[in-house]
Amino acid sequence: MVRVPLTISERERGERLGRALRTARAGRSIVDVATQAGISPETLRKIERGRIPTPAFFTVVAVADVLGLSLDDLLSGLGADDAADMATLGR
Protein backbone atom coordinates (compact mmCIF):
# COMPACT_ATOMS: atom_id res chain seq x y z
CA MET A 1 0.00 0.00 0.00
CA VAL A 2 1.30 3.38 -0.93
CA ARG A 3 -0.74 5.88 0.95
CA VAL A 4 -2.00 4.56 4.27
CA PRO A 5 -5.66 5.14 5.13
CA LEU A 6 -6.40 7.39 8.09
CA THR A 7 -6.34 5.65 11.43
CA ILE A 8 -9.15 5.69 13.97
CA SER A 9 -7.16 8.07 16.15
CA GLU A 10 -6.71 10.47 13.28
CA ARG A 11 -10.41 10.46 12.58
CA GLU A 12 -11.16 11.10 16.25
CA ARG A 13 -8.70 13.95 16.25
CA GLY A 14 -10.57 15.34 13.25
CA GLU A 15 -13.81 15.11 15.19
CA ARG A 16 -12.31 17.04 18.07
CA LEU A 17 -11.10 19.73 15.71
CA GLY A 18 -14.54 19.94 14.14
CA ARG A 19 -16.25 20.22 17.51
CA ALA A 20 -13.89 22.99 18.56
CA LEU A 21 -14.64 24.93 15.40
CA ARG A 22 -18.36 24.43 15.77
CA THR A 23 -18.26 25.64 19.36
CA ALA A 24 -16.29 28.70 18.33
CA ARG A 25 -18.80 29.47 15.59
CA ALA A 26 -21.38 29.94 18.33
CA GLY A 27 -24.48 31.47 16.83
CA ARG A 28 -23.34 32.34 13.35
CA SER A 29 -24.57 30.33 10.39
CA ILE A 30 -22.41 27.86 8.50
CA VAL A 31 -23.17 29.60 5.23
CA ASP A 32 -22.02 32.92 6.62
CA VAL A 33 -18.74 31.69 8.07
CA ALA A 34 -17.89 29.47 5.10
CA THR A 35 -18.48 32.27 2.63
CA GLN A 36 -16.29 34.64 4.60
CA ALA A 37 -13.57 32.01 4.82
CA GLY A 38 -13.72 31.41 1.09
CA ILE A 39 -14.81 27.77 1.21
CA SER A 40 -18.11 26.06 0.41
CA PRO A 41 -20.68 25.54 3.18
CA GLU A 42 -20.68 21.80 2.56
CA THR A 43 -16.97 21.64 3.17
CA LEU A 44 -17.19 23.53 6.45
CA ARG A 45 -20.08 21.34 7.49
CA LYS A 46 -18.05 18.22 6.76
CA ILE A 47 -15.09 19.54 8.70
CA GLU A 48 -17.25 20.37 11.71
CA ARG A 49 -18.90 16.95 11.62
CA GLY A 50 -15.53 15.20 11.36
CA ARG A 51 -16.17 13.85 7.92
CA ILE A 52 -13.03 15.62 6.72
CA PRO A 53 -10.59 14.59 9.47
CA THR A 54 -7.47 16.23 8.05
CA PRO A 55 -8.47 19.37 6.18
CA ALA A 56 -5.94 21.47 4.30
CA PHE A 57 -3.81 23.73 6.48
CA PHE A 58 -4.97 27.01 4.95
CA THR A 59 -8.58 25.93 5.10
CA VAL A 60 -8.37 25.63 8.87
CA VAL A 61 -6.42 28.87 9.03
CA ALA A 62 -9.10 30.72 7.07
CA VAL A 63 -11.93 29.39 9.22
CA ALA A 64 -10.09 30.09 12.47
CA ASP A 65 -9.37 33.58 11.27
CA VAL A 66 -13.02 34.28 10.49
CA LEU A 67 -13.94 33.00 13.94
CA GLY A 68 -11.26 35.11 15.58
CA LEU A 69 -9.53 32.01 16.90
CA SER A 70 -5.83 31.72 17.58
CA LEU A 71 -4.46 28.54 16.08
CA ASP A 72 -2.36 27.88 19.13
CA ASP A 73 -5.40 28.18 21.37
CA LEU A 74 -7.41 26.01 19.02
CA LEU A 75 -4.79 23.28 19.17
CA SER A 76 -4.26 23.41 22.89
CA GLY A 77 -7.94 22.67 23.33
CA LEU A 78 -7.66 19.52 21.29
CA GLY A 79 -5.96 17.24 23.76
CA ALA A 80 -2.96 15.31 22.47
CA ASP A 81 -1.34 17.81 20.19
CA ASP A 82 2.39 17.45 20.46
CA ALA A 83 4.41 15.92 17.70
CA ALA A 84 5.55 12.93 19.66
CA ASP A 85 1.95 11.89 20.13
CA MET A 86 1.08 12.68 16.55
CA ALA A 87 3.89 10.59 15.22
CA THR A 88 2.78 7.60 17.19
CA LEU A 89 -0.93 8.24 16.94
CA GLY A 90 -1.93 5.22 14.99
CA ARG A 91 1.33 3.59 14.13
Next chain:
Amino acid sequence: MVRVPLTISERERGERLGRALRTARAGRSIVDVATQAGISPETLRKIERGRIPTPAFFTVVAVADVLGLSLDDLLSGLGADDAADMATLGR
Protein backbone atom coordinates in the same frame (compact mmCIF):
# COMPACT_ATOMS: atom_id res chain seq x y z
CA MET B 1 -15.11 21.25 -13.21
CA VAL B 2 -15.77 20.08 -9.70
CA ARG B 3 -12.68 20.72 -7.69
CA VAL B 4 -10.86 23.78 -8.91
CA PRO B 5 -7.10 23.46 -9.41
CA LEU B 6 -4.87 25.48 -7.14
CA THR B 7 -4.29 29.05 -8.26
CA ILE B 8 -0.92 30.66 -8.78
CA SER B 9 -1.37 32.67 -5.58
CA GLU B 10 -2.08 29.55 -3.60
CA ARG B 11 1.06 27.90 -4.94
CA GLU B 12 3.10 30.97 -4.07
CA ARG B 13 1.64 30.94 -0.60
CA GLY B 14 2.71 27.32 -0.32
CA GLU B 15 6.23 28.28 -1.34
CA ARG B 16 6.35 30.94 1.37
CA LEU B 17 5.19 28.42 3.95
CA GLY B 18 7.84 25.96 2.80
CA ARG B 19 10.58 28.56 2.96
CA ALA B 20 9.55 29.52 6.47
CA LEU B 21 9.68 25.90 7.59
CA ARG B 22 13.03 25.33 5.95
CA THR B 23 14.46 28.41 7.60
CA ALA B 24 13.20 27.26 10.97
CA ARG B 25 14.71 23.82 10.45
CA ALA B 26 18.10 25.52 10.46
CA GLY B 27 20.81 22.91 10.58
CA ARG B 28 18.84 19.77 11.29
CA SER B 29 18.41 17.16 8.57
CA ILE B 30 15.15 16.61 6.72
CA VAL B 31 15.21 12.93 7.63
CA ASP B 32 15.56 13.75 11.30
CA VAL B 33 12.75 16.29 11.47
CA ALA B 34 10.37 14.32 9.26
CA THR B 35 10.83 11.18 11.32
CA GLN B 36 10.17 13.02 14.55
CA ALA B 37 7.06 14.62 13.03
CA GLY B 38 5.78 11.25 11.89
CA ILE B 39 5.83 11.96 8.15
CA SER B 40 8.05 10.70 5.35
CA PRO B 41 11.15 12.68 4.38
CA GLU B 42 9.88 13.01 0.82
CA THR B 43 6.74 14.69 2.03
CA LEU B 44 8.60 17.20 4.18
CA ARG B 45 10.96 17.91 1.29
CA LYS B 46 8.04 18.55 -1.05
CA ILE B 47 6.39 20.85 1.46
CA GLU B 48 9.58 22.85 1.95
CA ARG B 49 10.12 23.13 -1.80
CA GLY B 50 6.53 24.24 -2.38
CA ARG B 51 5.57 21.16 -4.34
CA ILE B 52 2.82 20.47 -1.80
CA PRO B 53 1.26 23.94 -1.58
CA THR B 54 -1.62 23.08 0.77
CA PRO B 55 -0.46 20.33 3.13
CA ALA B 56 -2.82 18.76 5.63
CA PHE B 57 -3.42 20.78 8.76
CA PHE B 58 -1.99 18.28 11.20
CA THR B 59 1.03 17.71 9.02
CA VAL B 60 2.02 21.35 9.37
CA VAL B 61 1.17 21.24 13.06
CA ALA B 62 3.44 18.26 13.62
CA VAL B 63 6.37 19.82 11.76
CA ALA B 64 5.96 23.17 13.47
CA ASP B 65 5.85 21.41 16.80
CA VAL B 66 9.08 19.53 16.14
CA LEU B 67 10.71 22.79 15.13
CA GLY B 68 9.40 24.54 18.21
CA LEU B 69 7.45 27.00 16.10
CA SER B 70 4.23 28.69 17.15
CA LEU B 71 1.65 28.42 14.39
CA ASP B 72 0.57 31.99 14.90
CA ASP B 73 4.14 33.18 14.51
CA LEU B 74 4.61 30.99 11.49
CA LEU B 75 1.56 32.49 9.82
CA SER B 76 2.33 36.07 10.66
CA GLY B 77 5.60 35.70 8.82
CA LEU B 78 3.84 34.61 5.67
CA GLY B 79 2.46 37.90 4.43
CA ALA B 80 -1.22 37.97 3.45
CA ASP B 81 -2.73 35.64 5.97
CA ASP B 82 -6.15 36.97 6.90
CA ALA B 83 -9.28 35.25 5.74
CA ALA B 84 -10.48 38.12 3.62
CA ASP B 85 -7.33 37.88 1.55
CA MET B 86 -7.49 34.11 1.48
CA ALA B 87 -11.03 34.08 0.23
CA THR B 88 -10.20 36.38 -2.66
CA LEU B 89 -6.76 35.01 -3.29
CA GLY B 90 -7.31 33.63 -6.73
CA ARG B 91 -11.03 34.01 -7.27
Next chain:
DNA sequence: TCGCGCACCGGTATTAGTATCACTGCCATG
Protein backbone atom coordinates in the same frame (compact mmCIF):
# COMPACT_ATOMS: atom_id res chain seq x y z
C1' DT C 1 39.00 5.89 -4.67
C1' DC C 2 35.06 3.77 -2.56
C1' DG C 3 31.16 3.83 0.27
C1' DC C 4 27.65 6.11 2.63
C1' DG C 5 24.30 9.35 3.88
C1' DC C 6 21.55 13.09 2.46
C1' DA C 7 19.12 16.18 -0.90
C1' DC C 8 16.60 16.13 -4.99
C1' DC C 9 13.67 14.47 -8.75
C1' DG C 10 10.19 11.79 -11.54
C1' DG C 11 6.99 8.19 -11.72
C1' DT C 12 3.37 5.31 -9.68
C1' DA C 13 -0.33 3.96 -6.63
C1' DT C 14 -3.61 4.98 -3.40
C1' DT C 15 -6.45 7.69 -0.29
C1' DA C 16 -8.26 12.26 0.99
C1' DG C 17 -10.03 16.98 0.32
C1' DT C 18 -13.18 19.93 -2.05
C1' DA C 19 -17.01 21.68 -5.04
C1' DT C 20 -21.35 20.96 -7.17
C1' DC C 21 -25.78 18.90 -7.28
C1' DA C 22 -29.91 16.79 -5.79
C1' DC C 23 -32.33 15.60 -2.27
C1' DT C 24 -34.83 15.61 2.93
C1' DG C 25 -36.25 17.75 7.26
C1' DC C 26 -37.00 21.60 10.40
C1' DC C 27 -38.42 26.03 11.66
C1' DA C 28 -39.90 30.72 11.21
C1' DT C 29 -42.52 34.02 8.82
C1' DG C 30 -45.77 35.43 5.18
Next chain:
DNA sequence: CATGGCAGTGATACTAATACCGGTGCGCGA
Protein backbone atom coordinates in the same frame (compact mmCIF):
# COMPACT_ATOMS: atom_id res chain seq x y z
C1' DC D 1 -50.91 26.43 4.55
C1' DA D 2 -47.04 27.99 1.57
C1' DT D 3 -42.48 29.56 1.07
C1' DG D 4 -37.88 30.20 1.95
C1' DG D 5 -33.57 29.63 4.42
C1' DC D 6 -30.42 26.68 6.82
C1' DA D 7 -28.60 22.07 8.37
C1' DG D 8 -27.72 17.60 6.92
C1' DT D 9 -26.78 13.64 3.70
C1' DG D 10 -25.12 11.00 -0.24
C1' DA D 11 -23.43 10.69 -4.92
C1' DT D 12 -20.31 12.30 -8.41
C1' DA D 13 -16.24 14.38 -10.37
C1' DC D 14 -11.98 16.02 -10.07
C1' DT D 15 -7.52 17.54 -8.05
C1' DA D 16 -4.20 17.17 -4.27
C1' DA D 17 -1.58 14.90 -0.59
C1' DT D 18 1.18 11.21 0.76
C1' DA D 19 4.21 7.08 0.60
C1' DC D 20 7.25 4.15 -1.79
C1' DC D 21 10.67 3.17 -5.41
C1' DG D 22 14.48 3.94 -8.48
C1' DG D 23 17.80 6.97 -9.94
C1' DT D 24 21.31 11.11 -9.80
C1' DG D 25 24.66 14.00 -7.65
C1' DC D 26 27.47 15.81 -3.87
C1' DG D 27 30.35 15.93 0.15
C1' DC D 28 32.87 13.49 3.66
C1' DG D 29 35.33 10.06 6.04
C1' DA D 30 37.75 5.39 5.75
